[in-house]
Amino acid sequence: MTEIVLDTLGKDFGSFTALRDMDLTIRDGEFMALLGPSGCGKSTTMNMIAGMLEPTRGQIRFDGKRIDGVPMAKRGVGFVFQNYAIFTHMSVRENLAYGPKAQGMSRAEVTRRVSDIAELLQLTPMLDRRAAGLSVNILQRIAIGRSAAVEPAIFLLDEPLSNVDAAFRAVMRSELKGLQRRFSQTMVYVTHDQLEAMTMADRIAVMDHGRLLQVGTPLEVYNNPSDTFVARFIGSPGMNLIPARVDGDTAHMDGIGALTLTAAPGTAQVLAGFRPEVVHPDDDGPLAMGVEIVEHIGARTIVHLRAGETEVKAVLDAEHTAPREGQAFRFRVDAADIRLFDPATGAAMKRHG
Template sequence: MTRITLENLGRDFGEFTALANMDLTIADGEFVALLGPSGCGKSTTMNMIAGMLEPSHGEIRFDGRNMNGVPMAKRGVGFVFQNYAIFTHMSVRDNLAYGLKAQGVGRAEIARRVGEIAELLQLSPLLDRRAAGLSVNILQRLAIGRSAVVEPSIFLMDEPLSNVDAAFRAVMRSELKGLQRQFKQTMVYVTHDQLEAMTMADRIAVMDHGKLLQVGTPLEVYNHPADTFVARFIGAPGMNLLPGRVTGGDGAPVIDLGAAGHSGALRLEQTGDILFGFRPEEVVPDANGPLAMQVTAAERIGPRIILHLAAGDHRAKVVLDGETPAPQQGETFRFSVPERSVRLFDAQTERAL
């Protein structure tokens, strides 16, 4: 296992800054997901860890050893790309064995390790098939196996499941987590899919526009987002953020939300303009609730109903259990938000308060 330390790491392409001053430590055997939208700098970060790109400034250290300038082949990393880059003229067996042969591993050991990884990834019946003509799902599984079989101390995965179907992604999320636990590898996983990050990673590093915004466990980034970007990006749907103003003085301060009503009494130290945040799943339908918004649309998705709400300039979403009686389009929905579920953000900086 290997500890990865990124210190003041940055990468510029001409005048464009792809990554700015990133500080992140990934512990031995930890599974960390770099999560963010396209262009946020997550693949650039991974490529620098791999040795495919050199930093413009800062350091990358593996177990304290400075890796700047060390070629990829000498870093002991395994890499799986979004485009699986399989040797289609070779058999599945030969693809799996390719890296081991390059390392000079003996034939008996190659046979053992190829057999084990093929069994784990359900490739055993296909070992003697040529890779050409295999499905995308199988090719991506083969690409993962080819990198995993050499048992690198660091495993880097760049959106490996983005080209495969939804059912296969669900299976592979579980298999990848099990694979990482079995080999006790330090894993860095790049994705724009929050579900992948939330279900697999020990910690999530949320990025946007070349900046690291927050690092924490899946529950930490979900329950306590550091700013409004993280609040909106994490969750399906993301957190509701309604502009409001603290009123009521020292007695029982509330947040005036204009046409949507008010928050109800809260224990607040803040004053002035703020953003009132709450998760769609944490809304409580309440005929006497302090908040009221009109239903503009209702989506039934399996066991859930998602209400789209509006009141003046405010927009929000609410998730209800499918058994809960839901108002129809055009009706008013009254509700409350428990104080423990409220998250407040500074209206100017958009940072959590």
């Protein structure tokens, strides 16, 4: 296992800054997800950790030792790319054995590692099949297994599940988490999919436009986003953000109603934020909007509400009768579930509730 420290790490490509002064410590044996939209700098960060790119400024340290200029082959990292990179002319067994053989391991050790990884990733029945002709799902599983077979101290995965189908993606999330726990590796996982990050990672580093915005456990990032970008990006759907005027312990929202706060910043213009899941239908509730669209998604119903130009989403479970489109919908939001943001900067204000 290895601790990774990124110290004011930056990367420029000509006049374009891909990463700005990133400070991040990835703990020994931790599963860290780098999460953000395309172009946010997450893959650039991973490529510098791997040694495929050199930083423009700052340092990368493994267990306290600088690795500037250390080639990728000597960093003790395993890397899995978005597009599987395997030898299709070889059998599954030969692909899994490639790394351990290249490291000069004994035949018995190579056999053990191949057997263990194949069993863990459900590849045992096809060990002697050629990789050519296998499905994309299986090829990506082989790519993960080939890197894992050398049991690297650091395992880097760059969007490894983005090209596989949804059902297989759900299976692989569980298997990757099991793989990391079994070998106690420090794992860095790049993804734009917040569901992957939320379900797999010990902590999430949320990025946008080359900046690190927030680091925390999935629940910390979900419950207390650092700014409006994180609030909207995390969650499905993301957090509702409504212009409001705070007066005393009340946030007034034009055309909708008022929210009661347990603490307030005096008099201020704010964005009042609350998750769709904390909207409670209430015939006597203080808030009212019109139902625009109703989406039934299994046990959940997503209700799209509108009042003038303001939109709100509510997530209801099966115990609530779904409203009909065109109806008026009254609801409440508990004070403890409200977050306030500065409308000018987007930064979270002192927690309220």
